[in-house]
Amino acid sequence: xxxxxxxxxxxxxxxxxxxxxxxxxxxxxxxxxxxxxxxxxxxxxxxxxxxxxxxxxxxxxxxxxxxxxxxxxxxxxxxxxxxxxxxxxxxxxxxxxxxxxxxxxxxxxxxxxxxxxxxxxxxxxxxxxxxxxxxxxxxxxxxxxxxxxxxxxxxxxxxxxxxxxxxxxxxxxxxxxxxxxxxxxxxxxxxxxxxxxxxxxxxxxxxxxxxxxxxxxxxxxxxxxxxxxxxxxxxxxxxxxxxxxxxxxxxxxxxxxxxxxxxxxxxxxxxxxxxxxxxxxxxxxxxxxxxxxxxxxxxxxxxxxxxxxxxxxxxxxxxxxxxxxxxxxxxxxxxxxxxxxxxxxxxxxxxxxxxxxxxxxxxxxxxxxxxxxxxxxxxxxxxxxxxxxxxxxxxxxxxxxxxx
Numbered sequence: 261x262x263x264x265x266x267x268x269x270x271x272x273x274x275x276x277x278x279x280x281x282x283x284x285x286x287x288x289x290x291x292x293x294x295x296x297x298x299x300x301x302x303x304x305x306x307x308x309x310x311x312x313x314x315x316x317x318x319x320x321x322x323x324x325x326x327x328x329x330x331x332x333x334x335x336x337x338x339x340x341x342x343x344x345x346x347x348x349x350x351x352x353x354x355x356x357x358x359x360x361x362x363x364x365x366x367x368x369x370x371x372x373x374x375x376x377x378x379x380x381x382x383x384x385x386x387x388x389x390x391x392x393x394x395x396x397x398x399x400x401x402x403x404x405x406x407x408x409x410x411x412x413x414x415x416x417x418x419x420x421x422x423x424x425x426x427x428x429x430x431x432x433x434x435x436x437x438x439x440x441x442x443x444x445x446x447x448x449x450x451x452x453x454x455x456x457x458x459x460x461x462x463x464x465x466x467x468x469x470x471x472x473x474x475x476x477x478x479x480x481x482x483x484x485x486x487x488x489x490x491x492x493x494x495x496x497x498x499x500x501x502x503x504x505x506x507x508x509x510x511x512x513x514x515x516x517x518x519x520x521x522x523x524x525x526x527x528x529x530x531x532x533x534x535x536x537x538x539x540x541x542x543x544x545x546x547x548x549x550x551x552x553x554x555x556x557x558x559x560x561x562x563x564x565x566x567x568x569x570x571x572x573x574x575x576x577x578x579x580x581x582x583x584x585x586x587x588x589x590x591x592x593x594x595x596x597x598x599x600x601x602x603x604x605x606x607x608x609x610x611x612x613x614x615x616x617x618x619x620x621x622x623x624x625x626x627x628x629x630x631x632x633x634x635x636x637x638x639x640x641x642x643x644x645x646x647x648x649x650x651x652x653x654x655x656x657x658x659x660x661x662x663x664x
């Protein structure tokens with residue numbers, strides 16, 4: 261009698277539907293959120309790292325106890341390795357900018373140094389786990405020993421398990437294992453180079469020349485490179501989602517992994533959805549505030565450049581009745597005569613105009629006195645004292661707390 265083939269019941273606590281959807285939402289949310297506001301996208305990226313660490317620790321514990329089939333380890337590795345794969349487009353442009361300064365991108369990244377260090381440790385740990393799995397773990401008889409020795413599956417044979425290579429491929433085939441091993445080796449070498457660049461062990465030789473002054477063209481190139489990063493990040497995320505879902509389907513894993521019915525799966529999903537809603541709310545309100553502040557600054561930072569606009573110092577606000585308001589003094593563009601505002605507004609008393617000169621002044625033997633050569637006091641306090649007695653109190657309502 262042929263021995264039974266073990267059924268892959270699945271491990272919902274590692275890669276159940278709620279956990280998978282949480283990762284999927286975070287991947288696309290981080291990629292698109294960085295295009296809108298990179299600083300705000302750091303929080304969901306940190307949450308993605310926390311979830312990846314949790315799945316990583318659960319994977320290590322379950323694999324060490326022999327409670328996972330090889331394909332389950334493979335699926336879990338795909339789930340947490342996307343955090344690593346999504347860094348490839350970012351770090352590729354960083355490395356190109358490091359060695360070819362015409363497309364320099366160095367210095368445009370933001371985020372916490374502690375999160376960056378935790379991410380670097382995670383990348384190293386995932387790459388090492390991948391290398392162990394493809395060298396020894398995938399063909400080990402101990403990785404699923406506990407599943408084959410209990411209950412109805414006692415003594416059953418390990419089923420044939422396939423992975424994703426844009427089609428089903430045997431996990432234990434030499435070609436598939438070598439392909440994944442080389443991929444991890446490339447990622448490890450790239451990670452070492454990036455670490456040397458970020459820590460200063462690999463120094464950058466800067467050139468001098470006309471390129472250093474083309475800031476506008478460099479900004480345009482950086483924007484284009486960021487768009488390319490986002491595009492390739494979306495491509496990588498889409499391919500890995502297809503790899504995970506198709507691998508679950510091809511291996512006939514139990515439907516329990518496609519049901520989000522436990523708190524273990526619902527909690528991360530709820531946190532991710534709430535975080536996305538908060539991000540969108542902050543982004544919307546932040547855009548409104550930025551737009552309002554830009555509009556306000558254009559209207560309130562006008563500086564006088566001549567007598568036709570009145571005497572103003574520092575920041576000023578135009579009066580709807582002509583002239584300008586500085587602090588608590590109303591200064592007219594026509595000095596020394598005021599343009600009197602309506603009576604409902606407290607304003608300085610109108611200045612009496614000078615009497616007109618006679619058409620034919622009488623002759624006089626008295627010689628006119630020469631003009632005074634003493635310097636005139638043109639300070640703001642002196643002008644206010646001359647122009648307003650008492651001091652004007654007209655202030656726009658929305659700037660009532662301004663001090664001149």
